[in-house]
Amino acid sequence: MQKVGIVIGSVRPNRRSMQVAAWLKRQLQKETKVQYDLIDLKKVDLPMMAEPHLPVTGLYTQQKTRAWSALIQQYDGFIFVFPQYNWGYPAVLKNAIDYLAKEWQGKPVSLVTFGGHGGTQAQLAMKMVIAGLKMQALPVNLQIDLLPADSLAVAERKLNSYNWQVELLSECFDKFFKQQRIK
Ligand SMILES: Cc1cc2nc3c(=O)[nH]c(=O)nc-3n(C[C@H](O)[C@H](O)[C@H](O)COP(=O)(O)O)c2cc1C
Numbered sequence: 001m002q003k004v005g006i007v008i009g010s011v012r013p014n015r016r017s018m019q020v021a022a023w024l025k026r027q028l029q030k031e032t033k034v035q036y037d038l039i040d041l042k043k044v045d046l047p048m049m050a051e052p053h054l055p056v057t058g059l060y061t062q063q064k065t066r067a068w069s070a071l072i073q074q075y076d077g078f079i080f081v082f083p084q085y086n087w088g089y090p091a092v093l094k095n096a097i098d099y100l101a102k103e104w105q106g107k108p109v110s111l112v113t114f115g116g117h118g119g120t121q122a123q124l125a126m127k128m129v130i131a132g133l134k135m136q137a138l139p140v141n142l143q144i145d146l147l148p149a150d151s152l153a154v155a156e157r158k159l160n161s162y163n164w165q166v167e168l169l170s171e172c173f174d175k176f177f178k179q180q181r182i183k
Helices: 017-028 063-073 091-098 120-132 152-160 163-182
Strands: 003-008 035-040 077-083 108-115 142-145
Touching: 003 017, 017 035, 017 077, 017 108, 017 152, 017 163, 077 120, 077 163, 108 120, 108 163, 142 152, 142 163
Parallel strands: 003 035, 003 077, 077 108, 108 142
Antiparallel strands: none
């Protein structure tokens, strides 16, 4: 069974990303054989880049890096869920990505951003990063309009209006993995 990791890309207290990621996982798992797991960067708890060697060498000196590498190697694809911070992505997500190299390469990835205007700029900025990493950018990427002041209930209602896009994303992963099996 293929496994997709939903990386929760912000770590603030009361972060909205938890709600978005939990909703996404619920919707994705409705009609698929793919396993979707949450990967919480708060639990992974990496320090700011603390490795002396280039990540591409795979020479990791810290236990936390080795554990992070082992975790990411288990997955066949990823969804990065993150808010827009000052027209970019949260530093914690970039830091976690930068720790590794080959673990990401060639794997399919979709971006799910949120913010006042769907996190458009954050998504654009991350597209450059995933191209640099030589990941396979999937054509379905969500930009979710959420306001910081939205209550949990209001946000849930807004999230549910994107369910049809999550269906497309699920189909997209299914097709990608099917294609991979044929090759
Ligand atoms: C440091 C910071 C910068 C932000 N910058 C933007 C921004 O540029 N555009 C935007 O639409 N929202 C911005 N916001 C609002 C966030 O997108 C919104 O609060 C979101 O819920 C944050 O996600 P989080 O709760 O998971 O951290 C910013 C929030 C923070 C904390």
